[in-house]
Amino acid sequence: MEALPRLAGELLRQRIRAFPITVLTGARQTGKSTLVRAGLADDERLYVTLDTLGVRDEARRAPADLVRRAPRMTLDEVQRAPDLLLAVKAAADEERRAGRFVLTGSANLLLMRQVSETLAGRAQYLTLWPMTRREQRGEGTAGCWDEFFEHPAGAWAECVRGRPAAREAWQALARRGGYPTPAVELATDEERGWWFDGYTRTYLERDLQELSSIEHLADFRRLMRAACLRLGNLLNQADLARDVSLAPSTCQRYLNLLEVSYQFVPLPAYSVNRTKRLVKSPKVYWSDPGMAMFLAGEAEPRGAHLENIVLLDLLAWRDTRIGRPEILYWRTTKGAEVDFVVEWNGRLLPIEVKASREVGHADARHLKLFLSEYPTEALGGVVLYDGDEVFWLAERVLAAPWWRVL
Secondary structure (H helix, E strand, O other), X not given: OOOOOOOOHHHHHHHHHHOOEEEEEOOOOOOHHHHHHHOOOOOOOEEEEOOOHHHHHHHHHOHHHHHOOOOOEEEEOXXXXXXXXXXXXXXXXXXXXXXOEEEXXXXXXXXXXXXXXXXXXXXXXXXXXXXXXXXXXXXXXXXXHHHHHHOOHHHHHHHHHXXXXXXXXXXXXXXXXOOHHXXXXXXXXXHHHHHHHHHHHHHHHHHHHHHOOOOOHHHHHHXXXXXXXXXXXXXXXXXXXXXXXXXXXXXXXXXXXXXXXXXXXXXXEOOOOOOOOEOOOOEEEEOOHHHHHHHHOOOOOOHHHHHHHHHHHHHHHHOOOOOOOEEEEEEEOOOOEEEEEEEEOOEEEEEEEOOOOOOOHHHHHXXXXXXHHOOOOEOOEEEEEOOOOOEEEEOOEEEEEHHHHO
């Protein structure tokens, strides 16, 4: 089938026109190879993948020869031969021109310990997250987050109402997730379950072993299950390690590997303290809600999975914006909590997510507390819910259907 447009597509082309090296990273099967091949079809360049054994062997034995095969190259899955980056750097320095290399990787090269060369000053990095809802619908966009920052709060309701949107059940979106194959190509939950199982096996048995040696895969899989069952909760590593019978240091190492390979997504806390004592532990989320449900063995999605959907839409939007907005959460030691806080260009947008069909004034109380704490930085707040109406829930707090915003 024809490749659907991706939010990062135009940004990728812009970066290639401006920088000698562009690095596209993200979890395996998010569509990186499709994007760099179909999206750059008019850009004459050699495509080489390190998934091919012969290419991987050459990358390790004669990397300088490999990177000189063509004046413009795409090197796919470069995390499989990290030392190749040294040859890429040397070649780019030798002939410094825009678009010399496009690199893709299924691991965060900035976090991998064995990658000593970060190509500083030569490369721009992009992250391709699983598909947003509107990418799956062929629109190539994310939620209308720009509008909340570009317009005064009083105009938000009309901005949301005026956006073309189609209602759907968030539970169905959670089940199919955002990986292109299960999200767009597979039709049933059974087929998606087979795909998720195959993905997990490949990740555990091949991809993970290339990042770090894991002696007991059963322990690692048990940790993934426990983390996915804690979706949306604060991360307590001591409790998590105890529940899966792992040493705290091993638990920490495994979580780092999950983060490096774009599976585990720790959400940081908003840490600017005003008058309230704030909790600073990260919250637990996953790179794909469908995968999280599979790993946890959950047949029915929970409200935390709707939060995860919103977070991933925010992350996809964040990584295509200049100034890179921060996506955080806010929680006080007394239990007041706002699911997401977007910080961008000195402004704050607090967001609450409710899986219910109706919301009332009580659902705005934590947003109102946040707005009182940051009256100048936050113009207003948003409650996303599963209903149909766009209305003002409280002063400066807009209630909007999640499917109109995303």
